[in-house]
Amino acid sequence: MSQSRSAEDSTSAVSEELQGRIPRHVAVIMDGNGRWAKQRHLPRTAGHQAGVTAVRKTVEHCAQCGVEVLTLFAFSSENWRRPAEEVSVLMRLFQLTLERESRRLHEHGIRLRVIGDRAAFSPDLRRRIDESERLTRDNRKMTLIIAANYGGRWDIVQAAQRLARQVECGELSGDAIDESRLAAQLSFADLPDPDLFIRTGGELRISNFLVWQLAYTELFFSDVLWPDFDETELNRALVEYARRERRFGHTSEQLRHRSRAVSST
Numbered sequence: 286m287s288q289s290r291s292a293e294d295s296t297s298a299v300s301e302e303l304q305g306r307i308p309r310h311v312a313v314i315m316d317g318n319g320r321w322a323k324q325r326h327l328p329r330t331a332g333h334q335a336g337v338t339a340v341r342k343t344v345e346h347c348a349q350c351g352v353e354v355l356t357l358f359a360f361s362s363e364n365w366r367r368p369a370e371e372v373s374v375l376m377r378l379f380q381l382t383l384e385r386e387s388r389r390l391h392e393h394g395i396r397l398r399v400i401g402d403r404a405a406f407s408p409d410l411r412r413r414i415d416e417s418e419r420l421t422r423d424n425r426k427m428t429l430i431i432a433a434n435y436g437g438r439w440d441i442v443q444a445a446q447r448l449a450r451q452v453e454c455g456e457l458s459g460d461a462i463d464e465s466r467l468a469a470q471l472s473f474a475d476l477p478d479p480d481l482f483i484r485t486g487g488e489l490r491i492s493n494f495l496v497w498q499l500a501y502t503e504l505f506f507s508d509v510l511w512p513d514f515d516e517t518e519l520n521r522a523l524v525e526y527a528r529r530e531r532r533f534g535h536t537s538e539q540l541r542h543r544s545r546a547v548s549s550t
């Protein structure tokens with residue numbers, strides 16, 4: 286059997302297992318670049334470079350599967366604590382990747398958005414981000430969100446500050462603040478919460494990623510190091526997600542009753 290035939294067969298086997306249960310929003314912590322490089326006696330930065338290839342594959346496969354939003358955690362607010370040389374390589378890599386890939390994203394109908402505090406980025410990087418977002422803003426096939434200098438707590442704090450300003454100037458009363466008003470001020474206000482969270486690299490933590498938005502998200506932890514993350518491992522996560530029962534506080538019986546009621550109408 287040819288290689289492409291066997292890839293086709295495995296894709297259709299996976300599609301059957303998914304039964305149309307594709308997560309609308311997938312959020313990923315791409316961890317393990319440093320360890321991948323160390324295993325090969327390479328500098329950590331070589332791991333980040335190899336990570337870009339895994340980013341490309343993941344974007345392509347998610348778009349093919351019909352995922353609407355893919356969020357990748359590229360640089361956390363805490364990553365500034367890394368050695369200056371590594372931070373500077375990561376920034377250069379981010380800028381270079383935007384330069385090289387924006388046109389391709391655009392050709393594939395993918396909208397790019399960057400979330401996080403941009404104030405600390407160089408003017409060149411900020412300009413590049415603006416240009417890539419402008420180029421792709423009308424695309425609808427999939428939205429790719431790069432979280433850069435992002436922290437979940439930072440996001441909640443800046444949302445709280447915006448609400449506080451509205452209260453200060455009398456536009457809003459403190460008692461009127463509820464979950465939906467706060468959520469409306471977060472970076473992701475116009476997007477669905479993630480359905481599936483994936484963390485590679487074997488660590489079992491959220492690490493200040495989307496702390497508000499992950500409240501009801503299905504979590505999937507993979508031992509694969511990010512540069513080795515590929516279609517097979519992503520399919521494993523998608524199949525596992527498709528098998529989960531999402532109850533949102535209800536009981537299994539209530540969900541079964543509801544789906545019977547829907548199918549009989």
Ligand code: FPP
Pocket residue numbers: 315316317318319320321333334336337340357358359360361364375378379382383431486511
């Ligand atoms: C974590 O691995 C990875 C990062 C902090 C950076 C992720 C960046 C990329 C994949 C490349 C650039 C991405 C884009 C979107 C342009 P680690 O260094 O913490 O690995 P370790 O846990 O093995 O040390």
